[in-house]
Amino acid sequence: MSPHTLVSETPVTPATVLCEEAINENLLKGLPVNDEDYAIIVGVSHYASLAPLHAPITDACRLRNWLIKADGGNMHPKHVFFIPSAPGSNAPDQLAIDKALYDILQMAEARPARRLYFYFSGHGFGANWEVNGMCLPIWSPSFYNAALSSKAYLDLLVEQDRFQEIYFFLDCCRDRKINTKPLHSMLGSPQAGGANTMAVVLYASEYENPAWEGMMNANGNLQVHGYFSRALMEALNGGAVNNNGDITITSFIDYVREKTESYAHERNHTQTVRSDIRNNKHGLNHVIHRTGRIPGTVLTITFETAGDITLDGPDLNNIKAGPVQAGETWLVPLGKGYHQITNKTTRTSAFITIDGTLKTMHYAF
Numbered sequence: 001m002s003p004h005t006l007v008s009e010t011p012v013t014p015a016t017v018l019c020e021e022a023i024n025e026n027l028l029k030g031l032p033v034n035d036e037d038y039a040i041i042v043g044v045s046h047y048a049s050l051a052p053l054h055a056p057i058t059d060a061c062r063l064r065n066w067l068i069k070a071d072g073g074n075m076h077p078k079h080v081f082f083i084p085s086a087p088g089s090n091a092p093d094q095l096a097i098d099k100a101l102y103d104i105l106q107m108a109e110a111r112p113a114r115r116l117y118f119y120f121s122g123h124g125f126g127a128n129w130e131v132n133g134m135c136l137p138i139w140s141p142s143f144y145n146a147a148l149s150s151k152a153y154l155d156l157l158v159e160q161d162r163f164q165e166i167y168f169f170l171d172c173c174r175d176r177k178i179n180t181k182p183l184h185s186m187l188g189s190p191q192a193g194g195a196n197t198m199a200v201v202l203y204a205s206e207y208e209n210p211a212w213e214g215m216m217n218a219n220g221n222l223q224v225h226g227y228f229s230r231a232l233m234e235a236l237n238g239g240a241v242n243n244n245g246d247i248t249i250t251s252f253i254d255y256v257r258e259k260t261e262s263y264a265h266e267r268n269h270t271q272t273v274r275s276d277i278r279n280n281k282h283g284l285n286h287v288i289h290r291t292g293r294i295p296g297t298v299l300t301i302t303f304e305t306a307g308d309i310t311l312d313g314p315d316l317n318n319i320k321a322g323p324v325q326a327g328e329t330w331l332v333p334l335g336k337g338y339h340q341i342t343n344k345t346t347r348t349s350a351f352i353t354i355d356g357t358l359k360t361m362h363y364a365f
Contacts, residue, residue, distance in 0.1 A: 001053055001123055001172050001204070001211045001226060019061040019082055022068040027076065036114035038104045038163075039067050039080045042097060042134075044122030046085040049140035055213040056121035057084045059171065059229035063119055066236055073117075073289075079107070085122075090138045094148065098186050101157075105187070108162040115165045116157060120148075121229060124172025125180065129207040132174055133182040149182035154199060156185050158278060161193035167288075168201040171226045173210045198281065200249060200288075202256060203274040204228035212269050227271055231259035238291060239357045243335075247289040249277070259355075294335075297354045300362045301330040307345030309365075314338055341365055 026033050043060025045053045064082045067073035081100040083092045104116065123135040125147070133147030140146070154168055204211035204226065213226045231239075240247045240255035257273040264271035280286070303309070303324045310321040311330075314337030320330060336356045342349040343365070352363055 001056070001121070001213055019064050019084075022065040022077065024068050024070050024074065024077060026070040026074060031070075033070075033076050034074045034114070035076045035079065036112055037067075037073065037075045037079060037117075038108060038113065038115070039064070039073075039075065039117035039119070040083065040097070040100050040104060041067075041080065041117070042083045042092065042120045042122070044085040044092070044120075044135070044137055046087050046089065047123060047135070047137050047139065048090065050123050050135065053122060053213060054224040055226045055229065056171070058223065059121050059226050059233070060084060060119060062233050063117075063169075063229070063236075066233065067117065072236065079104075085137050090136075093136060093138070094183055094186070097148065101185065102187055105160060105162055113163050115167070116163045117167045117169070118153070118157065119169045119171075121171040121226060124170065124174065124211075125177040126174035126207045127177065127180045127182050131182060132170055132172065132203065133177070133180055134170065134172060144179075145181045145183060147180070147182045149184055150203075152182070152184040154201065155194075156187060158197045158199050159194035160189060161196050163197055166197060166199040168199060169232060170202070171204045171211055171228045171232075174203060174205050174207050175210055176208045195279065197279060198286075199276075199278040200253075200280075201276040201278075202228075202232075202253065203276075204260070205271050206274050209271065212264060212267070212271055214263075214267055216263070227263040227269075228256070228260045228273060230263060231256045231273075234259060234355070234357050236289065237357055238293075239355050241291050241293070241336075241356050243294065245291050245293050246287045247291065248285045248287055249280070250284040252288055296333055296335045296356070297358050297361045299330075299332050299334050299352070299354070300360070301332065301341070302362065302364045303328050303330075304364055305343065305346060307343035310342045310344065312340045312342075 041060045041064045043056035045056045067075045067080050068077050120134045125133045127133050132150035135147045138146045216225050235252050235255040240251045242251045253275045260273050306326045308323050311319045313319050334354045336354050339352045
């Protein structure tokens, strides 16, 4: 990840506060939770020799909380291993991450396991087109190999055959570094495996390209996020929901790629998400998450100018039309997509984007 804080008017320091304790409401009520799912979430903002990053811990925390909350991943908190860096420390090191993976694998062996999420946010590099180095806090030109190999860790987890599905998310740069040997996990197994585990892998950028972070305005709150991680969380929070209320592999990848590219373009950067899928026996319409709601937003339109108004949907179908006075409002439920609003009197028009992440929205025209 490239440490560029954009648009910030005040100095920002890397996040040091750990996640506030997330609560699964279903667990408190004695309702079912996804206790066959597991996650390891690593956020590294602090480095001994590299520039500090501002987004990784914040973004890792957001994903951790979504995984635990009942209306998100609905997971048991003890199944979510959150591993952040800390100022003035070389933690986490490889042993801490491998120990967390060991604990997860032990739990997954004791009872049926459905899904594993693996997320890393921090500095990284491309050792080659299929191997990304996930830099540990101690990484430096002297500790040139102090990075975890994305391929080795993914291979390990797939070959264990403990999970039906693995979701592997890497928000880090893939700029090329030569003569590097990123570390394999110290874990292993003498048995061959891996034929039954589906893996969906999303890299924040293509090989030999950076991943970016920047100051963003999310619902009125200015905060630094990785472009990829922000898109990832928006997708899980409803942006990638299809017309059936489901997030599928296709809708998820498409949304994350489109939004990451959009956030980068807004700041004059180029960043394209790379995805890979292994052992997918379910098809691209396999459901990652069921939200139980049809995507849409209730839009309040406030008219600043009188005129004869038409509002058209993504398929050019007319949703609403009629004369309005200045100060008048319309309350309109809209589905996902681009909508065009036109004032025929003043011959002005604009596009309104509904991405499905907000339940309500205000628009002045």
